[in-house]
Amino acid sequence: MRTNVFISGGGIGGLTLGLKLAKCGVDVTVAERLPGPSPIYKGELLQPKSLEIMDSLGAIESVFEKGHKISDLELAELKNLKAESDHSLMSYSNLPSDYPFSLMIHHETLKGILLNKAKKFPSFHYHPHTVCKEIQDHKVKLEDRERKETVEIECDFVIGAEGRSSVTRDHMGVSVNEKKYNHHFLTVTFPRPETMVKGKIISTYQSFLGLFPLPDNEVRSVYLIPAGEYKALRKQPISEFHKLYINMCPELDGYVNEITDWKQIQLMVPLKYHSDTYVKDHLALIGDAVHTVHPMAGEGMNMAIQDGDVLGELLCDMYKLKKLDPANLEWYPKVRRKRVTHQMHLSHLSALAYSYPYRPIGWLRKNSLQRMEKDTVSHYKQMLNISGLGLWRETLHDRTIQGGILPIRSRKISGKEKENTRFTEIQDYPWKETEALR
Numbered sequence: 001m002r003t004n005v006f007i008s009g010g011g012i013g014g015l016t017l018g019l020k021l022a023k024c025g026v027d028v029t030v031a032e033r034l035p036g037p038s039p040i041y042k043g044e045l046l047q048p049k050s051l052e053i054m055d056s057l058g059a060i061e062s063v064f065e066k067g068h069k070i071s072d073l074e075l076a077e078l079k080n081l082k083a084e085s086d087h088s089l090m091s092y093s094n095l096p097s098d099y100p101f102s103l104m105i106h107h108e109t110l111k112g113i114l115l116n117k118a119k120k121f122p123s124f125h126y127h128p129h130t131v132c133k134e135i136q137d138h139k140v141k142l143e144d145r146e147r148k149e150t151v152e153i154e155c156d157f158v159i160g161a162e163g164r165s166s167v168t169r170d171h172m173g174v175s176v177n178e179k180k181y182n183h184h185f186l187t188v189t190f191p192r193p194e195t196m197v198k199g200k201i202i203s204t205y206q207s208f209l210g211l212f213p214l215p216d217n218e219v220r221s222v223y224l225i226p227a228g229e230y231k232a233l234r235k236q237p238i239s240e241f242h243k244l245y246i247n248m249c250p251e252l253d254g255y256v257n258e259i260t261d262w263k264q265i266q267l268m269v270p271l272k273y274h275s276d277t278y279v280k281d282h283l284a285l286i287g288d289a290v291h292t293v294h295p296m297a298g299e300g301m302n303m304a305i306q307d308g309d310v311l312g313e314l315l316c317d318m319y320k321l322k323k324l325d326p327a328n329l330e331w332y333p334k335v336r337r338k339r340v341t342h343q344m345h346l347s348h349l350s351a352l353a354y355s356y357p358y359r360p361i362g363w364l365r366k367n368s369l370q371r372m373e374k375d376t377v378s379h380y381k382q383m384l385n386i387s388g389l390g391l392w393r394e395t396l397h398d399r400t401i402q403g404g405i406l407p408i409r410s411r412k413i414s415g416k417e418k419e420n421t422r423f424t425e426i427q428d429y430p431w432k433e434t435e436a437l438r
């Protein structure tokens with residue numbers, strides 16, 4: 001068999017890239033190890049930049065139909081479990097986009113939307129229940145577990161989109177340095193009160209509960225536990241789990257109780273790594289294969305989508321212009337590496353803010369979040385940077401304002417500032433301007 005681009009792994013990153021290539025007529029083959037949808041929880045929050053990409057792929061209507069829009073994130077810090085909370089509200093609504101909000105959608109639903117769209121194109125070939133076993137130069141050996149046979153595919157380019165354990169990354173001889181955190185998360189979806197429509201993060205100095213509404217009156221939750229405590233927790237009756245949630249958010253009484261067995265609850269172990277190498281010869285890595293991020297800022301899935309978009313546009317142009325020198329692939333990390341580094345930094349800072357169970361840290365966090373909300377420049381920067389739409393770096397000046405040393409700014413962000421800090425099409429796809437493809 002022969003194809004132009006072979007993608008190992010049909011997760012969110014692989015399918016975004018696959019659809020993008022199929023749409024521009026490039027022959028693309030995706031091999032996915034799993035036979036069908038997986039029950040495992042993964043990223044579900046789409047940031048504004050990813051919504052713009054879904055629009056460009058012709059998928060936005062289906063995404064809206066199956067998703068729940070979130071314009072605001074409410075951050076509530078409880079002094080203790082009985083006390084009134086201090087609130088702050090971070091909002092996407094001021095961002096320069098047709099989509100000034102995020103959106104929650106079931107991970108497998110989003111994959112289904114991308115896959116069904118891609119299957120409509122004759123140049124898209126999908127092999128479920130098929131594992132990429134070996135790469136030899138331009139040949140890839142696959143194990144088709146359905147038919148119990150080995151398949152060989154010849155291709156121009158191999159893209160590793162296999163997530164955290166990547167055969168392509170191993171073949172490239174690339175290793176990653178994993179950083180672990182001092183905490184893990186319990187994560188589970190259950191019914192929610194109809195009125196719970198905003199994203200909500202509730203914390204005390206020693207606990208954290210994130211609530212992200214899904215469609216059909218469901219809510220995805222993440223609850224922070226110290227690393228290593230999961231086994232002991234699971235020995236408790238499930239009512240102890242209900243209590244943890246209800247103590248933090250009494251509104252969930254009668255809802256979280258729908259979870260009747262620890263088996264329904266998944267343990268999520270946050271990790272962080274960023275490979276030095278994105279591209280080697282005719283091979284490239286996208287998504288979790290090249291970088292994994294702490295889930296606190298809801299970026300993991302978005303980074304995979306945004307990688308798929310940039311690499312997809314590049315490969316489409318290479319085929320359109322018949323400029324297939326693998327050296328062209330270097331444009332992809334030129335765009336993505338700096339953006340990924342910054343988003344990983346933001347996620348890491350958010351993780352640190354909730355990592356230490358001491359009262360003074362809780363107090364500092366509450367004060368700086370409240371000041372970030374009120375300081376229009378800090379507020380805008382934070383939401384722009386997590387949205388993926390642009391990059392406006394935080395400065396020492398911003399941090400001193402958030403820390404309470406300098407006064408809060410209340411000036412409006414001008415149209416020019418928004419224009420200057422939002423990525424332009426040429427910043428997203430810089431090779432188009434320079435005609436530099438070989």
Ligand SMILES: Cc1cc2nc3c(=O)[nH]c(=O)nc-3n(C[C@H](O)[C@H](O)[C@H](O)COP(=O)(O)OP(=O)(O)OC[C@H]3O[C@@H](n4cnc5c(N)ncnc54)[C@H](O)[C@@H]3O)c2cc1C
Nearest residue numbers: 009011012013033042043132162163287288299300301304
């Ligand atoms: C357990 C878990 C929970 C998560 N929760 C969150 C969250 O709450 N919020 C958040 O922002 N992010 C979360 N993430 C991260 C987010 O889901 C990922 O960043 C995102 O899914 C990355 O997409 P991807 O396509 O790169 O990789 P993946 O989604 O991992 O997809 C890789 C695909 O490749 C397939 N594959 C692997 N090896 C092979 C092979 N040899 N041959 C063929 N196919 C192969 C796999 O079956 C899989 O379908 C979570 C990740 C995990 C693992």
